[in-house]
Structures are given as C-alpha cells and as structure tokens.
Amino acid sequence: MKETYLDAIRLTERLHRQFLELVKAELDRLGMEDINNVQAFILYNIGREELTVGELTNRGYYLGSNVSYNVRKMVENGFIVQERSTHDRRSIRVKLTAKGLDLCNRMEAMFDKQLTALSGGMSQEEMANASNVYRRLERFLISMLDYGIRSQGMF
Structure with missing residues (x-):
C-alpha cells in the first residue's frame, strides 16, 4: 500500500506538470509570449468572475507558484485589471480584460x-471515479x- 500511495502522489504532480506543458504548447502555437502557462491557468480559473488574490490563492490550483507575482505580471501585460473593493478598501479584486x-x-x-x-480512451464514469x-x-x-500530524507528532 505504501508504494501505491506514494505512486499516486507522484502521479498527481506529474499530471499537473504535463497539463501545464500542454498549456505552454498551446500558448506557443498561438504565438503568445507575454504570458506563461501558470499565468494562463490562473487566468482561466478567474474566467468571468471577479475575485480577490486571496480567493485565487485559496483555490489552490497553482502548485508552487506565487499568485501575487503572476497577477502583477498579467496586469502589466494587459490580461487582467485590479480594482480596489468598494466594500473593503484593503481588498483588491481582479477581473479579465478583453485580451484576457x-x-x-x-x-x-x-x-x-x-x-x-x-x-476515445476514457469514459465519463472513469474520469468521475478518478476525480473522486x-x-x-x-x-x-x-x-x-489539521489533526493527524500535529496531534500525533509525526515529524
């Protein structure tokens, strides 16, 4: 079971990396040099919503990336705009521009x-099972x- 568990964890990281490689290949095909694959995935996850940087970070799709840095670069390159929240002046909201x-x-x-x-190679049910x-x-x-490591002193 240990080897199977560790293999699943490794596979998760490799799947994410391969996915980002596909996004990079598409950006290259489109000739887009002002955004990288991680930024494009962040942009995609913003979609038509208006979110705070904190909300983006909490969604946690951005393995090893600095969301604040990537947001700043996308603002500089015209993919998103930042606006101060009217309800909480400390909070900055982001949304996509027409380019984004x-x-x-x-x-x-x-x-x-x-x-x-x-x-052709995987059914909806198989994909749903994998996601589950x-x-x-x-x-x-x-x-x-939350519970195990802290209370059991595993490290």
Whole structure:
C-alpha cells in the first residue's frame, strides 16, 4: 500500500506538470509570449468572475507558484485589471480584460479538443471515479495536516 500511495502522489504532480506543458504548447502555437502557462491557468480559473488574490490563492490550483507575482505580471501585460473593493478598501479584486477573455476562450477551445481526444480512451464514469479518488486523497491529506500530524507528532 505504501508504494501505491506514494505512486499516486507522484502521479498527481506529474499530471499537473504535463497539463501545464500542454498549456505552454498551446500558448506557443498561438504565438503568445507575454504570458506563461501558470499565468494562463490562473487566468482561466478567474474566467468571468471577479475575485480577490486571496480567493485565487485559496483555490489552490497553482502548485508552487506565487499568485501575487503572476497577477502583477498579467496586469502589466494587459490580461487582467485590479480594482480596489468598494466594500473593503484593503481588498483588491481582479477581473479579465478583453485580451484576457480572448485567451480564456482560446483555452476553453483547447480543453474542448482535449476532451474530444480523451473520449476515445476514457469514459465519463472513469474520469468521475478518478476525480473522486483524488478528492478523497485531498481530504485525507488535509485531515492529516489539521489533526493527524500535529496531534500525533509525526515529524
């Protein structure tokens, strides 16, 4: 079980890295040099919403990246705009510009192509089962952080 558990953790990291490589390949195909793959994925996850940087960070899609730095670069390159919240002046909200929305739409088309290609090799049920296993692993790891490690002195 130990080797299987560690293999699942390694596979999760490799899947994320391969996914980001696909995003990078699409950006290269589009000739987009003013945004990187991590920034494009952050942009995609903002979508048509208006979020704070804290909300983006809490969503946790950005393995090893500095969300504040990436937001600043996307503002500089015209993909998103920042606005101070009218309700909480300390909070900065971000949303996509027309340029950001265009890239978001292009990424949506890329994901649609990937899903079409994937449909021949994996069923909706298999994908749902895989997602459920990853959610359970995530809950387990969070529970270990919240309760297990601290109370059991594992480190």
